[in-house]
Amino acid sequence: MIKQLKNIKRLFLSAVTRARVRHEASRAFRYDRAQFMAGAGALHLDRRAAARAEIVMGYHVLEKGLTMPRRRLGFGKGAVVHLINLVNAFERRFGRDDAQVRHAVGVLRAYRELHRDGHDEPLPRLDAFLSAHPDVPAAVEPHVTREAFFAAKDAPFPRFAASRHVCRHFAGPVPRQVIESAVALAVTAPSACNRQHARVHAVDDPALRDRLFAAQGGTRGFGADADKVLVVTADLSAVRWGWERHDCYVNGGLFVMNLCYALHYFGVAHCILHWSVSPEVDRAAHEFLGIPPGEAIVQVIACGLPPAEFDIAASPRLVVSDVLTWQGGGR
Numbered sequence: 631m632i633k634q635l636k637n638i639k640r641l642f643l644s645a646v647t648r649a650r651v652r653h654e655a656s657r658a659f660r661y662d663r664a665q666f667m668a669g670a671g672a673l674h675l676d677r678r679a680a681a682r683a684e685i686v687m688g689y690h691v692l693e694k695g696l697t698m699p700r701r702r703l704g705f706g707k708g709a710v711v712h713l714i715n716l717v718n719a720f721e722r723r724f725g726r727d728d729a730q731v732r733h734a735v736g737v738l739r740a741y742r743e744l745h746r747d748g749h750d751e752p753l754p755r756l757d758a759f760l761s762a763h764p765d766v767p768a769a770v771e772p773h774v775t776r777e778a779f780f781a782a783k784d785a786p787f788p789r790f791a792a793s794r795h796v797c798r799h800f801a802g803p804v805p806r807q808v809i810e811s812a813v814a815l816a817v818t819a820p821s822a823c824n825r826q827h828a829r830v831h832a833v834d835d836p837a838l839r840d841r842l843f844a845a846q847g848g849t850r851g852f853g854a855d856a857d858k859v860l861v862v863t864a865d866l867s868a869v870r871w872g873w874e875r876h877d878c879y880v881n882g883g884l885f886v887m888n889l890c891y892a893l894h895y896f897g898v899a900h901c902i903l904h905w906s907v908s909p910e911v912d913r914a915a916h917e918f919l920g921i922p923p924g925e926a927i928v929q930v931i932a933c934g935l936p937p938a939e940f941d942i943a944a945s946p947r948l949v950v951s952d953v954l955t956w957q958g959g960g961r
């Protein structure tokens with residue numbers, strides 16, 4: 631009898647917990663939706679930060695083009711015109727005092743220098759734009775040897791961290807054992823209550839790789855060279871209450887950063903790839919990769935051994951004053 635009562639109590643409590651978590655999750659996702667609508671740059675391009683982010687994306691497309699394997703002259707003409715328009719609009723509204731916007735001008739100048747002998751569209755427009763920005767030099771996209779790229783492997787953390795960059799040049803296979811060593815290092819990432827949400831699905835079948843990249847859409851011009859693809863997921867089983875709706879991405883993201891450092895440490899060229907895809911694409915990828923539905927795909931990482939030398943995008947960073955805000959009186 632006592633045992634039965636205990637069982638009823640247990641069932642009742644777990645039903646209450648499930649109802650609470652469902653209720654919390656509904657409230658949390660409604661709140662997230664409102665926050666997204668109020669803040670997402672794509673919906674508020676009149677704001678300075680959103681306009682700048684759009685310019686950063688614009689110059690990033692050209693930086694990728696400038697540093698891609700098998701680069702072909704004449705690439706990205708539409709992207710050049712788009713970036714000129716964005717910079718002009720930004721400067722009219724907010725002025726010229728912004729390092730990221732100046733870098734965009736520098737990237738456009740680097741594009742012009744690469745097309746020194748060309749006179750077709752959109753170069754006359756680009757020339758007029760650049761002559762209105764005579765003080766901005768061409769951006770430098772680093773050309774590195776493999777040895778130089780990995781030279782800070784054993785350096786103190788500031789040098790090591792600064793030496794890590796994504797690489798979109800792959801020229802050889804990475805042994806499975808190296809991936810296993812990198813994952814063994816990556817698991818040192820912290821996680822909420824040590825619940826260790828992250829999982830890695832390593833793809834080394836070219837047909838699966840191509841299917842994944844076709845769905846993902848961010849690897850044009852280099853994805854087919856990747857030897858392996860690491861799909862980092864987070865197991866939702868580790869989530870305990872509704873307010874933790876972001877935990878798979880927070881814990882998964884920390885793991886991804888650690889994994890990228892680990893890959894860099896082991897001399898593996900890697901390119902992080904977004905997983906900002908529609909529910910249909912996400913569902914399909916779960917199916918063809920055999921990922922359980924209870925794991926959220928957090929990030930995809932293309933890996934390979936790099937060639938003897940290659941180009942990397944400069945990707946300059948914001949300055950500390952852009953990033954750090956002290957709240958409170960301070961000491």
Ligand SMILES: Cc1cc2nc3c(=O)[nH]c(=O)nc-3n(C[C@H](O)[C@H](O)[C@H](O)COP(=O)(O)O)c2cc1C
Pocket residue numbers: 690794795796797798847848849901902903904905943945
């Ligand atoms: C969440 C995330 C998504 C990314 N998606 C892509 C992508 O789809 N394709 C790509 O070529 N690079 C992608 N990248 C790489 C970034 O472009 C790169 O990390 C950034 O420009 C900074 O350069 P760095 O890592 O070389 O310092 C992504 C990076 C992150 C963190």
